[in-house]
Amino acid sequence: MQHKPNIVDIAEITGFSITTVSRVLNGKGEKYRISKATREKIKSVADELKYVPNEFARNLRIGKSKTIALIVPSLKNPFFAEIASVVNNEVRKYGYITLIGDSDDQVENEKNELSHLTSRSLDGMIVVPCGEEWDHLVKVQENGLPLICIDRYFEDTSLSYVSSDNYDGAYSATKYLIEQGHTDIACIQGVRYSMPNIQRVKGFADAMKNAGIDAYTVTGDAFTEQNGYLETKLLLSRGKRPSAIFAFSNMIAMGCLKALKEENVRIPEAISLITFDDNPYMNYIDPPLTCISQPVEDICKIAVKILFSHILDDDKKPKHVLLKCMLKVKESVKNVSYSF
Amino acid sequence: MQHKPNIVDIAEITGFSITTVSRVLNGKGEKYRISKATREKIKSVADELKYVPNEFARNLRIGKSKTIALIVPSLKNPFFAEIASVVNNEVRKYGYITLIGDSDDQVENEKNELSHLTSRSLDGMIVVPCGEEWDHLVKVQENGLPLICIDRYFEDTSLSYVSSDNYDGAYSATKYLIEQGHTDIACIQGVRYSMPNIQRVKGFADAMKNAGIDAYTVTGDAFTEQNGYLETKLLLSRGKRPSAIFAFSNMIAMGCLKALKEENVRIPEAISLITFDDNPYMNYIDPPLTCISQPVEDICKIAVKILFSHILDDDKKPKHVLLKCMLKVKESVKNVSYSF
DNA sequence: ATGAAAGCGCTAACAT
């Protein structure tokens, strides 16, 4: 047989009807009380021909694609690469496939990906939104496509989300710095309007205020290495340097490191550094960075679970889940309690 | 309108036939000499309805899916994450979509992904094979699906590949170490049968021999952090420690760093370290690692280009491309020429 | 310059 075998071929060879073949091959043989002999014959022929069902025909017919899409701001960022990896694996467990879209942190791209991907009759979508707009996401959902936001999300919308408890994470980090005797702390934030950032700033500020510290710096405006670099350079050029820097993401921390290295500022001797996000490479940088580790794996697993409850169980109620972060003490924060 | 609009809806609204609508929406209006007025009307209605073509129907009809698949050993490894990112972006430029599969470095998974993915009527495939088998890959190709290997590949098969010139890369790295006065060099290799590894060992050995050094160590058996860690531990427990270690991948290097740190061996003062692969995080480890950087971006771009020449131009001739690596001197290799 | 109609491979409602 030259062309790819289809159920018609199998029907002709076995002498049964297309329907019967379809039923057997879909595991509905029992249900339709198709005789064992028939089932076996059909299956063996299918095997022999190396029959693979045409997903397009099936999808066209049933209007489902067994496909979900994941849109992340950048696969090159290890934080999102891990998300992609975990989501991909979890989704496979349901027999579904993941299309990965990269928005390169541009809302325009996100929208394009969204419309491009929906032409594939997706069954669901997981998005790490990169902008401050959510209309296009809500619209997708209103069109009947279950959608979950992870990491970045929006409040007061009908969109489900799973993220870290960023407020608590930032609060703990700041509290830890204060406990180590730091009072002059600067934090370098990411995209200002993004919910994780808003929560982190709040957690940071609250921890400072609760400790009776009113003077602190919040600067920066992107979750990028460049932002971390520039802001650190600026902080270092100030009259009085902060004793500790709190970087709001792994990429920002990289930029801090670059700047601190350039200026020959030793960590943690001269300046302490703490950061959001953890990853394996962080253990080998100089020094290993004390960080707030996000439960990325759990976030993804829960997101996928919720997504499939939306898809399969028709449970459309929006769910909002925040998971606690963990402070991982390494070597980049100095105890300065008795240093004056 | 409740359901997703299709060309039938547009035909009804505009009063033209389905055929005409299809032609206009596919940009074949000119070709079929459809009047400008008609074209504009159809387009405006399509816009208004936010019409998105159903890819499944189209794909079913034309037998193409505008989809390619990429299988990598692990998305969590930044080396492969970068590959995924670049391939994904390049493929989008052709209006195609990428399905990403993760083999978790198990040939069994690779085979599963392969058969799972082929049911999606792929138009092409890019694989970073993880085993020493290629039969399943060749078979896929023989079934008419263009397939390219990147990074890891096989010789003497009909499979196209794009990879680094690993021999040359390893040769340069070794030559550099020797120029810096090192003679007692150990290299920690990855998966032994893999082509990059074979070439790297050859490059390493040739460089040593050409320098008149006959004694050297080649040890290890996986491109993993664990392998790097264990082998370094073993090297350090030997009577005479090597003066330099050559790690054959980023992950192996991470393991080396971990072991060296644990044993308080200073780099490069006590032992020099050079590694294959570069990535942004490597600039912040202690010390920045001198490395052989692979042209990942170019490899991916060329692979995609070749893939599409196979897909679109029907040019099925296997192509074999090796790109030169680059030695990036940072701070992990000490010049020991005059140290005895 | 535009249309009618067949068919891609599959599923499911409706037979028998």
Added chain:
DNA sequence: ATGTTAGCGCTTTCAT
């Protein structure tokens, strides 16, 4: 316990 048949939305051949 098995078969007939109508479409899913699209492209394309053949007509006009």
